[in-house]
Amino acid sequence: MTGFGDAVVYLNDPFNWTRPGGLLDLLVEHLAVSGIAVLAALVLALPLGIALGTSGRGGGAVVVLSNVSRAVPTLALLTLFAVSPIGFGNRATAIALAVFAFPPILTNTYVGFRGVDGDVREAARAMGMTRGQVLRRVELPLALPLVMTGVRTAAVQVVATAGLAALVGGGGLGRVVNLGFGQQDYGLIIAGAIVIAALALLTELVLVALTWAVRPGPRRLPFVTGRRRTVRGEPELTATGVPQ
Amino acid sequence: MQAADAAPNPWFDASYVVENWDTILRYLGEHVRLTVAAVVLGALIALPLALLARRVRWLAAPVLGLSSIVYTIPSLAMFALIFPFTGLTATTVLVGLVVYSLVILVRNFLTGLQGVPGDVREAAQGMGYGRFRLFWQIDLPLALPAFMAGLRIATVSTVALTTVGVLVGHGGLGQLIFGGFNSNFYRAEIVTGAVGCVLLALFADLLLAGAERLLTPWARVRS
Numbered sequence: 087m088t089g090f091g092d093a094v095v096y097l098n099d100p101f102n103w104t105r106p107g108g109l110l111d112l113l114v115e116h117l118a119v120s121g122i123a124v125l126a127a128l129v130l131a132l133p134l135g136i137a138l139g140t141s142g143r144g145g146g147a148v149v150v151l152s153n154v155s156r157a158v159p160t161l162a163l164l165t166l167f168a169v170s171p172i173g174f175g176n177r178a179t180a181i182a183l184a185v186f187a188f189p190p191i192l193t194n195t196y197v198g199f200r201g202v203d204g205d206v207r208e209a210a211r212a213m214g215m216t217r218g219q220v221l222r223r224v225e226l227p228l229a230l231p232l233v234m235t236g237v238r239t240a241a242v243q244v245v246a247t248a249g250l251a252a253l254v255g256g257g258g259l260g261r262v263v264n265l266g267f268g269q270q271d272y273g274l275i276i277a278g279a280i281v282i283a284a285l286a287l288l289t290e291l292v293l294v295a296l297t298w299a300v301r302p303g304p305r306r307l308p309f310v311t312g313r314r315r316t317v318r319g320e321p322e323l324t325a326t327g328v329p330q
Numbered sequence: 331m332q333a334a335d336a337a338p339n340p341w342f343d344a345s346y347v348v349e350n351w352d353t354i355l356r357y358l359g360e361h362v363r364l365t366v367a368a369v370v371l372g373a374l375i376a377l378p379l380a381l382l383a384r385r386v387r388w389l390a391a392p393v394l395g396l397s398s399i400v401y402t403i404p405s406l407a408m409f410a411l412i413f414p415f416t417g418l419t420a421t422t423v424l425v426g427l428v429v430y431s432l433v434i435l436v437r438n439f440l441t442g443l444q445g446v447p448g449d450v451r452e453a454a455q456g457m458g459y460g461r462f463r464l465f466w467q468i469d470l471p472l473a474l475p476a477f478m479a480g481l482r483i484a485t486v487s488t489v490a491l492t493t494v495g496v497l498v499g500h501g502g503l504g505q506l507i508f509g510g511f512n513s514n515f516y517r518a519e520i521v522t523g524a525v526g527c528v529l530l531a532l533f534a535d536l537l538l539a540g541a542e543r544l545l546t547p548w549a550r551v552r553s
Contacts, residue, residue: 089414156486157531159493162524165507169339169515246404250494254511263410267497272414279410283403290402 092273093280109262109281115176116258116285119251120244123180127187127240132233135195140225148196155189160247161254168254179251179258186247187240194236198229230300238293245289249282259285343518350519354506358526361502364423364495365488365534371424372431372484379432380439381465390440397433405430405494413498423495430491431484438480442473475549478542482535489531493523503527 096102103109138144163185167178202225210224252260262278265271347354383393408426416422446469454468470477493504501508506523510516543550 153486153535154528154532156483157490157528157535159490159504159507159524159527161493161496161501161504162507162520162527165511165520166524169511169517169520242402246402246406249404249406253496253508260406263406263497266410275410275413279407283407283411286402286404286407287399290398 089272089276092271093276096273096277097280109259112257112259112261113281113285116245116248119176119180119258120183120241120248123183123244123248124187124237124241126180126184127191128237130184131188131191131236132195135192135233135236136199136221139196139199139229140221142200145196145200148193152189152193155186160186161250164247164251164256165254168256174255176257179248179256182251183244183247187244190239190243191233191236194232194239195229198232198236199225201232202228231297234293234297234300238290238297241293242286242290246282246286339515339517341517342521346518347522354503354522354526357503357505357523358530360420360500361489361492361504361527361530364420364427364492364500364502365485365530367424368427368431368488368492369435369481369485371428372435373481375428376432376435376439379436380443383436383440384443393436394440397436400429400433405491406497409494409497418498418500420495420500422498423492423500426495427488427491431488434484434487435480438476438483439473442476442480443469445476446472471546474546475542478538478545482538482542485534485538486531489527489534493527503530 097109101108135148138148160182163182164179167182168174170178172178172181206224206228207220210220215223248256248258249260249263251258252264259278259282262281263275264278266274266276266278379393383390405426408429409422412422412425416425450472451464451468454464459468492502493507495501496504496508499505503523503526506526507520510519510521510523513519
């Protein structure tokens with residue numbers, strides 16, 4: 087298909103990146119909206135997840151929320167917000183994206199803190215740690231890998247979904263694809279798709295590296311596994327990783 | 331104040347649903363067809379892949395790695411990348427949906443298969459079970475909960491993902507959402523499409539949960 091050649095030509099032209107409203111501007115807009123959405127979700131979901139996880143209450147509600155959120159199409163929420171009093175634009179997009187970032191962070195935080203061994207907690211208390219110290223020095227490091235999984239899932243999902251905002255009058259890199267469809271320009275469509283996909287993959291990679299860096303205990307390089315270890319598939323128990 | 335607020339624009343309108351029932355049913359039909367086809371095709375491809383990945387151990391890591399990479403690709407980009415090959419057809423949507431459901435299913439299938447205890451398989455082999463009978467009578471029943479969990483997740487997320495098909499004009503109920511947006515922000519149409527999607531997803535999930543209950547009578551006794 088000729089479109090792929092056109093896409094490479096388009097992406098190779100520095101002017102397409104640097105001009106006002108070009109790829110760089112859209113990229114910054116895309117990342118800003120995504121970042122705000124993830125931060126907002128983090129601020130709300132983290133304390134709630136910690137509170138529910140350490141007390142062990144509300145597990146059913148968390149599971150139901152994560153399952154129901156899977157069933158709501160992102161496009162539907164983006165559209166609904168656009169026609170509601172919230173209106174168009176980046177604010178509406180950020181709010182809609184934050185709503186979708188909330189369940190994965192909450193679920194994983196809950197599961198992470200819920201999974202901390204009760205004996206470890208008791209031992210820490212017996213050593214004279216206060217409640218706050220147990221939380222910060224014992225529970226948080228142990229739960230951190232799962233919390234980070236939640237953040238990674240949410241962030242990748244948000245970066246991916248932010249592209250859809252362009253379909254309903256929002257900004258970000260989705261505009262390139264949308265414009266391409268409007269003009270029947272295959273090259274533009276593919277160029278936009280490549281940039282969005284690359285951004286999502288990059289987000290995933292950066293957060294995988296970050297997760298690895300904060301993992302407690304001896305560190306094993308990701309993807310490098312011992313010869314005799316069987317790689318196991320991970321069951322999807324939490325609201326992790328639904329492509330949007 | 332937006333122009334859309336000047337005229338009455340209710341969030342839900344029963345008369346819209348009644349008057350456009352045929353259109354709604356048509357889009358619902360497309361939505362259901364795309365979802366069922368995507369999950370069934372995805373399962374048909376994922377099962378041999380999972381069986382192979384269990385059998386040939388070193389294949390498990392690349393299969394899972396590749397699946398998580400594909401998983402990361404946004405649906406907008408996926409449909410846009412398939413579009414030049416298949417154009418403005420439902421095939422574009424179907425191919426994208428199959429890829430996503432395949433990726434979800436292969437993980438869950440592999441997890442289920444790896445969870446089958448080795449002793450049980452060995453015992454069955456010792457009793458003279460052939461390869462097919464081993465799969466049908468040992469692997470399948472024991473891995474069924476994981477298989478069904480995968481099918482449920484794949485189905486629910488496929489129902490939600492289908493809406494992005496509006497990009498090529500075949501988004502099932504997503505057409506209502508997008509159509510309402512383009513018809514001067516007609517809220518009743520948007521809400522009908524959105525609620526329809528959620529109800530369809532929940533209905534499909536319940537249906538599969540019921541099927542799982544029927545297929546695993548032994549699990550009921552335990553609980």
